[in-house]
Amino acid sequence: MDRTHTSTYPGTRFPGMGTRALQPTCAQCRKALSEGGTGSGHCVYMEQVVTHRRRVKQGAVLYNGGDPFTGLLYVRSGFFKTCVGAKDGREQVTGFHMTGDILGVEGISGGKLTTNAVALEDSEVWVLSFDLIEQFSRECSSLRIYLLETIGHEVVRMQNLTLMLGSLRADERVAVFLTNLLEKLKSRGLSQSEVLLRMSRDEIGSFLGIRQETVSRLLRSFCEERILQVDNRHIKVLNSALLQQMATSQTAMH
Amino acid sequence: MDRTHTSTYPGTRFPGMGTRALQPTCAQCRKALSEGGTGSGHCVYMEQVVTHRRRVKQGAVLYNGGDPFTGLLYVRSGFFKTCVGAKDGREQVTGFHMTGDILGVEGISGGKLTTNAVALEDSEVWVLSFDLIEQFSRECSSLRIYLLETIGHEVVRMQNLTLMLGSLRADERVAVFLTNLLEKLKSRGLSQSEVLLRMSRDEIGSFLGIRQETVSRLLRSFCEERILQVDNRHIKVLNSALLQQMATSQTAMH
DNA sequence: CGACCGTTTGATAGTGCTCAATTCAAGTGG
DNA sequence: CCACTTGAATTGAGCACTATCAAACGGTCG
Numbered sequence: 001m002d003r004t005h006t007s008t009y010p011g012t013r014f015p016g017m018g019t020r021a022l023q024p025t026c027a028q029c030r031k032a033l034s035e036g037g038t039g040s041g042h043c044v045y046m047e048q049v050v051t052h053r054r055r056v057k058q059g060a061v062l063y064n065g066g067d068p069f070t071g072l073l074y075v076r077s078g079f080f081k082t083c084v085g086a087k088d089g090r091e092q093v094t095g096f097h098m099t100g101d102i103l104g105v106e107g108i109s110g111g112k113l114t115t116n117a118v119a120l121e122d123s124e125v126w127v128l129s130f131d132l133i134e135q136f137s138r139e140c141s142s143l144r145i146y147l148l149e150t151i152g153h154e155v156v157r158m159q160n161l162t163l164m165l166g167s168l169r170a171d172e173r174v175a176v177f178l179t180n181l182l183e184k185l186k187s188r189g190l191s192q193s194e195v196l197l198r199m200s201r202d203e204i205g206s207f208l209g210i211r212q213e214t215v216s217r218l219l220r221s222f223c224e225e226r227i228l229q230v231d232n233r234h235i236k237v238l239n240s241a242l243l244q245q246m247a248t249s250q251t252a253m254h
Numbered sequence: 255m256d257r258t259h260t261s262t263y264p265g266t267r268f269p270g271m272g273t274r275a276l277q278p279t280c281a282q283c284r285k286a287l288s289e290g291g292t293g294s295g296h297c298v299y300m301e302q303v304v305t306h307r308r309r310v311k312q313g314a315v316l317y318n319g320g321d322p323f324t325g326l327l328y329v330r331s332g333f334f335k336t337c338v339g340a341k342d343g344r345e346q347v348t349g350f351h352m353t354g355d356i357l358g359v360e361g362i363s364g365g366k367l368t369t370n371a372v373a374l375e376d377s378e379v380w381v382l383s384f385d386l387i388e389q390f391s392r393e394c395s396s397l398r399i400y401l402l403e404t405i406g407h408e409v410v411r412m413q414n415l416t417l418m419l420g421s422l423r424a425d426e427r428v429a430v431f432l433t434n435l436l437e438k439l440k441s442r443g444l445s446q447s448e449v450l451l452r453m454s455r456d457e458i459g460s461f462l463g464i465r466q467e468t469v470s471r472l473l474r475s476f477c478e479e480r481i482l483q484v485d486n487r488h489i490k491v492l493n494s495a496l497l498q499q500m501a502t503s504q505t506a507m508h
Numbered sequence: 509c510g511a512c513c514g515t516t517t518g519a520t521a522g523t524g525c526t527c528a529a530t531t532c533a534a535g536t537g538g
Numbered sequence: 539c540c541a542c543t544t545g546a547a548t549t550g551a552g553c554a555c556t557a558t559c560a561a562a563c564g565g566t567c568g
Contacts, residue, residue, distance in 0.1 A: 109406025152363025
């Protein structure tokens with residue numbers, strides 16, 4: 001069933017990471033480094049808590065709801081969706097996640113993961129041992145705070161998602177979706193005006209609480225208004241000002 | 255504008271709490287105590303991080319989005335709603351909170367609160383200094399874990415809210431709302447079949463992503479189906495089995 | 509090439525919203 | 539104690555938005 005490819009490296013620590021700093025995984029450290037800092041913050045600790053890395057093929061499951069929580073999952077590369085499933089089979093996409101994101105946060109409470117995570121492209125994930133994080137966070141306040149901020153950030157993200165699902169019209173939702181996605185790409189130094197969507201219309205719809213047909217129609221209507229240029233999953237933004245305007249009211253949802 | 259009554263006790267510690275354990279604020283500690291434990295867990299530490307208590311009158315604001323985050327807020331008694339506000343004025347209720355709940359979790363990331371919290375009845379709140387929590391959590395793993403669980407729990411709650419807003423029909427939402435509320439009351443040893451709602455139809459609607467008129471109509475239709483008995487804000491459950499059945503698919507949202 | 513999956517597009521129905529009027533409950537002040 | 543005010547809840551009628559169902563299209567991969 002689960003076609004994930006798990007390649008555990010010898011030992012529990014990630015190899016060849018003794019003194020070298022990681023590619024900073026967070027904005028703070030990137031900034032600190034670029035300002036001549038030593039990177040002696042949580043990132044250095046983070047290398048120490050990586051137990052192994054997993055390669056996850058497109059379409060494969062990273063984890064399922066109900067799986068025991070053993071640690072956080074750092075998306076090293078690739079793209080994921082996370083869903084919560086209802087008992088009756090209905091599913092709701094709760095987020096799309098890319099390089100630099102941390103998955104599995106919800107498992108910290110209750111010891112069980114509550115979402116499913118599926119790779120939407122071939123990906124690599126670093127598994128961070130929660131026990132080790134716990135242990136190190138005792139001595140490293142920077143790591144402790146990073147951990148809290150990561151979870152806190154997830155709370156804020158879900159709040160904004162809630163605001164969208166609870167009070168926006170379908171067209172506004174699509175605009176918000178695109179705006180946020182572009183924003184996120186921008187923050188990683190990518191495109192900004194062009195995207196190759198990694199998810200299907202159906203998955204977008206599930207995320208936005210609307211049907212795939214509605215997503216499709218709205219994308220077309222955005223085309224007609226010369227806001228977008230859509231070719232299947234390839235999207236080009238022609239009028240980003242107007243797009244952002246349609247996504248009024250909303251704040252980030254990364 | 256803000257008519258909250260803040261009564262700070264001398265010193266930064268809550269008085270008269272030296273050695274006596276708190277009324278356990280969490281399930282773990284209650285359980286531990288009832289099993290003959292000493293209560294030497296995080297609850298004991300919690301007393302040490304209470305800086306003062308606030309009395310908040312019905313209708314008064316506990317905090318607003320944008321306020322600086324200084325600590326978590328423990329609802330000692332009373333009832334609150336929390337909302338996220340959009341720039342254009344639209345508002346979305348993200349939760350209702352009662353005795354034992356912790357508010358302000360979202361502020362841990364970013365240092366700012368992102369919701370508004372309003373008292374729906376006269377309430378008392380204990381303000382927990384985050385700096386002190388931070389400090390104590392270094393030595394007390396039980397407190398550290400409690401903190402993480404509290405935030406993690408909020409993530410899970412929001413995930414379930416998301417599932418509801420994204421994929422349930424209006425009638426299912428109302429059923430879920432009532433079911434969860436009753437569940438929550440039950441877990442605190444209250445009613446179970448009767449509730450006096452503390453929130454308006456409008457607030458329920460905002461929480462559920464539907465209009466107040468729809469809430470009203472659905473409550474009436476539940477009446478006609480002999481599931482409920484509704485007298486304004488006083489609600490009696492006649493057929494809790496059927497109610498739960500209508501709330502299919504959902505898990506808790508406390 | 510044919511099968512399959514995702515996407516688009518159309519026609520139709522329905523759910524829940526909007527707007528507006530009415531009822532109801534709880535004050536408030538004469 | 540009763541008119542008056544105010545805010546919440548209910549109820550109705552019509553309609554907008556979005557879902558549903560169904561069909562056609564297009565790209566991809568055996």
